[in-house]
Every structure is written in C-alpha cells, then in structure tokens.
Amino acid sequence: MSLLKRLSESPDERPDAVRVAGSALSGAELLRCAAAVADRVHGLERVAVEATPTMETVVGVVGALLAGVAVVPVPADAGAMERRHMFADSGVAALLAARGSDVAPGGPPVVPVDLAQRSDRTWPEPEPERAAVILYTSGTTGAPKGVVVSRRSIAACLDGLADAWAWTPDDLLVHGLPLFHVHGLVLGVLGPLRHGSRLDHVGRPQPRRYAAAGGTLYFGVPTVWSRVAADPDSARALRGARLLVSGSAALPAAVFADLRELTGHRIVERYGMTETLITVSARADGARRPGTVGTPLPGVRTRLADERGGPVPADGEAMGELLVAGPTLFSGYLNRPDADAASTAGDGWFRTGDVATIGPDGVHRIVGRASTDLIKSGGYRIGAGEVEDALLAHPGVREAAVIGVPDPDLGQRVTAYVVADGVTGPELVEFVARNLAVHKRPRAVHLLDALPRNALGKVQKKLLG
Known part of the structure; x- marks a missing residue:
C-alpha cells in the first residue's frame, strides 16, 4: 500500500484540497507538482528540505517521498552550526528549497521547488522499510541525533490515529504547526495525504486564523490552545469542529477546562516522541480526562519499569519509566549504534525516558522526563x-x-x-x-x-x- 494512499490512488480534485498559508492546490495538482520534484531527485538516498510553512515545503517533501528518497527537514530558523551538522551527519545529496529562496552558502546543491512545474510520471512504491524521514532531535548532551523513521512506521502511526480519531476524507484538518517535527509534518501533512482529508495550514497558529478556517479537526500544542482559550470569540468559533487535539507537551488542566467551557469540546490529548511517533491517545469515542493521554494505539504495547528495570504495577498511582514496543517505532539513530543500545531494553522495547502511570483501565498519565520531572x-x-x-x-x-x-x-x-x-x-x-x-x-x-x-x-x- 502506498504511504500517501489517497493522494497517490485517488487525488482530491477540489481546488483547495491542500492549502498552506493562503496558497492552494487540488490533490491532483499537488501530485503533479510533486512528481516534477521526484523526477529531479530520483536515485538519491537523502535530501534536505527547507521546512518553512509554505506550499513549496509540502511539494518538496511529497516529491522526495514519491521517489523513495528520505527527507531531512531543516528548521527555517536553524543556525549555521546546526545546519552544517545536519548536512554532514545525514550526508544529504541536495537541498530542496523554494525557487528564489535566500539559502545560506556552504550546504549541498540546491534543487529549486517550482510550483509551476508539472510531471505526469509515476514511480513504483518503495519498500515499506525504506527510510521516509530523518528528524534531528536534541538530547541532553552532544550534537542532535538523526532519528530514522521508516515508511512502514509512519503508515502504522497514521492508521492508528485514523482509528482513534475517526479520521476520514470528510475531515478538514486545520493547524499552523512547524513542518520539521512529527506533529506538524508527519501527522499534519502526511496524515491528510494518506487519509484523504483536506488540509489548511494557516501559516501561524493564531486563534483568529483557527477560528476563520471552519475545520472539523484541529491540531495544536498547549501554547496554541492556551492562546485560543484566552480569545473567547475565537474559541467559541470552534464549536462546530468535530475534534480538537493537543500534543507535544502536557496541556494544563485549567486550559482543558476553559476550552471545554468555550468550545464545548473535551480536548483529545495524545503522547509520542520523535523515536516512537504517536503511541498513546485518547479516542474520539472514549473518555477524555485532563492530564491523561489515553490508551495505546492498535499494535502498540506499553509497560512501566523501575530504576532496575523491574515491573511497576498498572494501578494508576505507581510511577515508572514508560517503555514502548510496536509498529510505530523508529529504525534507529543515524550513525549512532551507541545511542541505539542505550535506548533499548531488549525484546523490541524502547526506553522513552518519560515517567508515567498506567491505570487499571489502561489510561496513561505522563509525569514528565525522568531526568527533570x-x-x-x-x-x-x-x-x-x-x-x-x-x-x-x-x-x-x-x-x-x-x-x-x-x-x-x-x-x-x-x-x-x-x-x-x-x-x-x-x-x-x-x-x-x-x-x-x-x-x-x-x-x-x-x-x-x-x-x-x-x-x-x-x-x-x-x-x-
């Protein structure tokens, strides 16, 4: 099955199927634009993409994925040292950027993304285990590590979320999240292209832009939702939505309560990491309690371990490090076998480094990082x-x-x-x-x-x- 199933097999003909910061394309035109990029990068192993909130970023990412090329998103505000490290560590052969972009010298050759270019060529679907994205994440020490995420893992995550959130082609997803993280890029762009929902990336996640979009499904981080709750008129405009989703950090209980009062929604919280994608989430058809992040997605297993690796009871009170196993996990850290070894607990279990509790009903509460929380x-x-x-x-x-x-x-x-x-x-x-x-x-x-x-x-x- 194609990673971008709906886009590849039945692209949306509506002219506003994909909208990014005011620029719109139908699914069919997005596919043709991306195919033109695929024609130029096919045969490469990895390319970097200037991850700005633009249609060119979406086209560049999709084009590389169509060609079976792994994408390394580069934050728009990354400093010179960060960029040099990402380019050198990943060994990217090219940098995709909007035509006319002011790209700092010293990086790989630039391949311009031109929205006027089209191609009708099709490419065979790559193997599921092939790397789709390499996302750089900072730890507590050393340079950022490249997290290699396969096409299979992304598909498993997105299908699990479709099950949990009843995500369908009838949805219009609205968000304004950065396109260089799991939340904004994998969930917020590849999700709609896999499931066939429309996408409106509003550029910056401002409350009034969310309110004006008229979506059914909204993504935000706690800072965004806090600002929405502080703008009652914008918050009330979201009453017509089907689902509001918060992630990437803990949502304060007070914001949960304010949003419930203003929007009529009990916000959905979910949990994941760059290395695991989303593994646990509240469900559209289930209970949503402030401070909790729901139950594991289909195929995902979780357990708690104490400081010696021993079991911790799932009684809702005992705290332990959260371990995760299942189809959404990453393939490993790029060029870092030492980090791979340190992050595993044997038998396919990944050590998240997060402290959690698990209730008798399977509902998870994330206490925080073991190192700081x-x-x-x-x-x-x-x-x-x-x-x-x-x-x-x-x-x-x-x-x-x-x-x-x-x-x-x-x-x-x-x-x-x-x-x-x-x-x-x-x-x-x-x-x-x-x-x-x-x-x-x-x-x-x-x-x-x-x-x-x-x-x-x-x-x-x-x-x-």
Whole structure:
C-alpha cells in the first residue's frame, strides 16, 4: 500500500484540497507538482528540505517521498552550526528549497521547488522499510541525533490515529504547526495525504486564523490552545469542529477546562516522541480526562519499569519509566549504534525516558522526563507535573515549571519557576501546601517574565536552575 494512499490512488480534485498559508492546490495538482520534484531527485538516498510553512515545503517533501528518497527537514530558523551538522551527519545529496529562496552558502546543491512545474510520471512504491524521514532531535548532551523513521512506521502511526480519531476524507484538518517535527509534518501533512482529508495550514497558529478556517479537526500544542482559550470569540468559533487535539507537551488542566467551557469540546490529548511517533491517545469515542493521554494505539504495547528495570504495577498511582514496543517505532539513530543500545531494553522495547502511570483501565498519565520531572526529595518521589498543576490552579499564575535542584540535605529541592500576576513566592508555596502533601510544596519560587520554550511550546527546563 502506498504511504500517501489517497493522494497517490485517488487525488482530491477540489481546488483547495491542500492549502498552506493562503496558497492552494487540488490533490491532483499537488501530485503533479510533486512528481516534477521526484523526477529531479530520483536515485538519491537523502535530501534536505527547507521546512518553512509554505506550499513549496509540502511539494518538496511529497516529491522526495514519491521517489523513495528520505527527507531531512531543516528548521527555517536553524543556525549555521546546526545546519552544517545536519548536512554532514545525514550526508544529504541536495537541498530542496523554494525557487528564489535566500539559502545560506556552504550546504549541498540546491534543487529549486517550482510550483509551476508539472510531471505526469509515476514511480513504483518503495519498500515499506525504506527510510521516509530523518528528524534531528536534541538530547541532553552532544550534537542532535538523526532519528530514522521508516515508511512502514509512519503508515502504522497514521492508521492508528485514523482509528482513534475517526479520521476520514470528510475531515478538514486545520493547524499552523512547524513542518520539521512529527506533529506538524508527519501527522499534519502526511496524515491528510494518506487519509484523504483536506488540509489548511494557516501559516501561524493564531486563534483568529483557527477560528476563520471552519475545520472539523484541529491540531495544536498547549501554547496554541492556551492562546485560543484566552480569545473567547475565537474559541467559541470552534464549536462546530468535530475534534480538537493537543500534543507535544502536557496541556494544563485549567486550559482543558476553559476550552471545554468555550468550545464545548473535551480536548483529545495524545503522547509520542520523535523515536516512537504517536503511541498513546485518547479516542474520539472514549473518555477524555485532563492530564491523561489515553490508551495505546492498535499494535502498540506499553509497560512501566523501575530504576532496575523491574515491573511497576498498572494501578494508576505507581510511577515508572514508560517503555514502548510496536509498529510505530523508529529504525534507529543515524550513525549512532551507541545511542541505539542505550535506548533499548531488549525484546523490541524502547526506553522513552518519560515517567508515567498506567491505570487499571489502561489510561496513561505522563509525569514528565525522568531526568527533570521525577524529583527525589527527602526520600519521596515527586512528579513535577503534579506540582505544576497545583501552581496553575492559582488564579494569578499564568505559567509554571518545576524542577529538582541539588540539595545536600534533601537530595533534590523542589523549585518552581512561575509567571504570575499579583502573587508572591511565599503565597504560592502556601497555596501548594494546602492542596498537595506538604512534602510536595516548592522550597523556592522564582518569578519570571516568561519561561524558555522551544518551537513546539515545550518548556526548556535545562535552561532553568
């Protein structure tokens, strides 16, 4: 089966089947534009693509995939050092960019993507195990690693999400997410092209653009949904949608509640990583509870492990590292057998590095990263997310991040970084102590103007402390 099944087999003839930042193409015209790119890159192993929120990015990615060439998306704001590393590490033979783009010198040869070019040539579907994308992700140390994701893994993920979300050709997907991550590119572009739904990428994910799009299915990260909730008129305009989906970071319970009030929707949360794609999600026909990310997709298995690799009970309370196995997993890190070995727990299990709980009903709750979000203080194991939720319940708190800071007596000291109005640090400590066990209260609260975040809105905790 073709990775881009609907696009390849029955392309949508509607003139606005795919819209990106105001530029629109029918599915049939997108296929012909992409085929012209495929003609030029066929036979190469890997190409980079300037991942801007443009139709040229979509055409370039689709063209490479049609030709069986692996795509390395390059963030539009990547610095010179990042670009050099990605080009050298991946060994890309060319860089696809919009014709006339101002591309920095020193990279691979540029192949211009011209939306005026068309081709009617077809190419045989590559083997399912062939690499589709190589996504670069930063760890806690060293240069970013290339995550090799196969065509088979992407197909399994997208089909699992179609099952969970009742995703059909009748949908219009709306989002404005970056096209160099799993969320925006794999789910947000390849998903519609596989399932036949229309796509409206609004350029920037601004509340009023979401409101004006008239979609049935919306993707956003918590920062986007927080801004939508803060714009009541835009939020109410989403009442006609079928499903609102949040991912890439934890959605604050207060935002969940605000969106439910304004839009009438209980937002769907899901969980995944670059290395695993999406593995767990709430379902369109199932319960959706704030702070939880649902149950495994078809074919995906999960379990919890303690620090020695032993089993942790699925009782909804015990915390352990989340291990994942199944068809959505990546093929490995490019040129990094050491990282491959460190990330596996044997028998096909991938170590996510995330701490979670699993309830008796199979519903997962992500506590956070084992390295930053599981705090060991005074003999207690404290989830940073629980303390963050308690802080965010205060009406004066807009943002909160909690980490463990080394402490000679406690081992780690619960420390909060907060963006707030009209409240002091001691008042917030007392507020948390009234709502959680006293040992979970922050020992220190630092008031900031803003929390450091990446392009997907995730708080960069390694920049705190």
